[in-house]
Amino acid sequence: xxxxxxxxxNARAQMRKSLLEYCILLAISQGELYASDILSExxxxxxxxxxxxxxxxxxxxxxxxLLEYSWxxxxxxxxxxxxxxxxEGKRTLEQLTLTWQELTSSINSLIKKYEKNN
Amino acid sequence: xxxxxxxxxNARAQMRKSLLEYCILLAISQGELYASDILSExxxxxxxxxxxxxxxxxxxxxxxxLLEYSWxxxxxxxxxxxxxxxxEGKRTLEQLTLTWQELTSSINSLIKKYEKNN
DNA sequence: ACCCAGTACCTTGCATAAAAAGGTAGTGGG
DNA sequence: CCCACTACCTTTTTATGCAAGGTACTGGGT
Numbered sequence: 001x002x003x004x005x006x007x008x009x010n011a012r013a014q015m016r017k018s019l020l021e022y023c024i025l026l027a028i029s030q031g032e033l034y035a036s037d038i039l040s041e042x043x044x045x046x047x048x049x050x051x052x053x054x055x056x057x058x059x060x061x062x063x064x065x066l067l068e069y070s071w072x073x074x075x076x077x078x079x080x081x082x083x084x085x086x087x088e089g090k091r092t093l094e095q096l097t098l099t100w101q102e103l104t105s106s107i108n109s110l111i112k113k114y115e116k117n118n
Numbered sequence: 119x120x121x122x123x124x125x126x127x128n129a130r131a132q133m134r135k136s137l138l139e140y141c142i143l144l145a146i147s148q149g150e151l152y153a154s155d156i157l158s159e160x161x162x163x164x165x166x167x168x169x170x171x172x173x174x175x176x177x178x179x180x181x182x183x184l185l186e187y188s189w190x191x192x193x194x195x196x197x198x199x200x201x202x203x204x205x206e207g208k209r210t211l212e213q214l215t216l217t218w219q220e221l222t223s224s225i226n227s228l229i230k231k232y233e234k235n236n
Numbered sequence: 237a238c239c240c241a242g243t244a245c246c247t248t249g250c251a252t253a254a255a256a257a258g259g260t261a262g263t264g265g266g
Numbered sequence: 267c268c269c270a271c272t273a274c275c276t277t278t279t280t281a282t283g284c285a286a287g288g289t290a291c292t293g294g295g296t
Contacts, residue, residue: 020254023225029232035273045224052255055275077272078262097229104222106163107141111215114147138283153244170284173246195243196291 022100023047024057025085025093028067034080058083066092140218141165142175143203143211146185152198176201184210 027033027041035054042049058081061067066089069081085093145151145159153172160167176199179185184207187199203211 019221019225023228026225026228026232030235045228046220047224050255051274052257052276053253056253059275074263074272076264078274080273093232100225100229102164103137106165107137107144107218110141110144110163110165111218114144114211114215117148168284169245170247170286171282174283177246192243192292194293196245198244 019100020047020049020053021057021061022093022096024049024054025061025066025089025096028083029085029090029093032070032082032084034072034082038083061089065089137218138165138167138171139175139179140211140214142167142172143179143184143207143214146201147203147208147211150188150200150202152190152200156201179207183207 023042024038027038030041033041035051035058038054039049039051058067062069062083065086067083068086069083071079072082073079141160142156145156148159151159153169153176156172157167157169176185180187180201183204185201186204187201189197190200191197
């Protein structure tokens with residue numbers, strides 16, 4: 001079957017490849033956000049993402065049950081999908097935060113070795 | 119012409135996508151290493167890379183003039199290519215280290231916001 | 237003298253992922 | 267009632283990481 005929900009075993013490899021998913025979960029963890037909010041939030045932190053990357057990723061995270069959304073009306077324009085973390089999303093985010101900390105400590109240890117030889 | 123050597127302007131986007139190149143430069147910064155050395159070095163720090171990824175990357179870094187190599191004989195087996203950083207490689211590595219620090223601080227600032235709401 | 241295991245280098249082809257570009261539709265103002 | 271704006275989503279292109287496959291040099295055993 002191999003019908004994995006999120007494959008935490010590979011999370012480290014995943015993360016090394018791409019931090020985007022993690023950052024998006026982090027951004028949404030702040031409350032209910034819709035796509036444009038997420039883009040500005042990440043941009044404010046100098047992490048550039050574009051629409052064509054974000055929408056497919058939100059759909060994937062939704063179908064993995066890490067996110068859920070509700071429609072809300074907007075003052076000007078069409079209604080918006082406001083995303084929030086599910087319980088599983090929160091647990092996953094905490095796991096990913098651990099993985100992130102391990103990754104940074106690995107790289108920082110390499111950096112230290114470099115500084116010695118210089 | 120657009121004959122960029124390394125496109126430092128995009129280094130942040132590059133890094134977000136893939137930290138591998140940075141880690142490889144970091145590993146080589148410790149001295150002269152050949153491919154297997156690099157693999158074990160990264161593995162020791164829990165950063166898994168495989169041959170099929172490493173060799174093309176070494177070639178690219180070489181043709182970007184960030185690395186150079188010299189052949190050395192081995193006690194048992196064929197000769198090895200020992201890589202080291204060029205001057206430009208060292209400068210690039212320092213730039214990338216700055217970028218890495220900015221990236222971690224961006225993400226850590228997101229993490230803090232998350233912890234507040236929890 | 238010759239084969240074979242071990243090591244080292246490198247390339248090809250595939251799967252996945254990000255980005256660019258293009259497409260549909262609701263809303264409100266003029 | 268059209269048009270600009272916003273929002274959502276999909277399709278196509280491009281890049282990347284990896285598995286697998288391929289060549290070649292070496293030294294030891296027979």
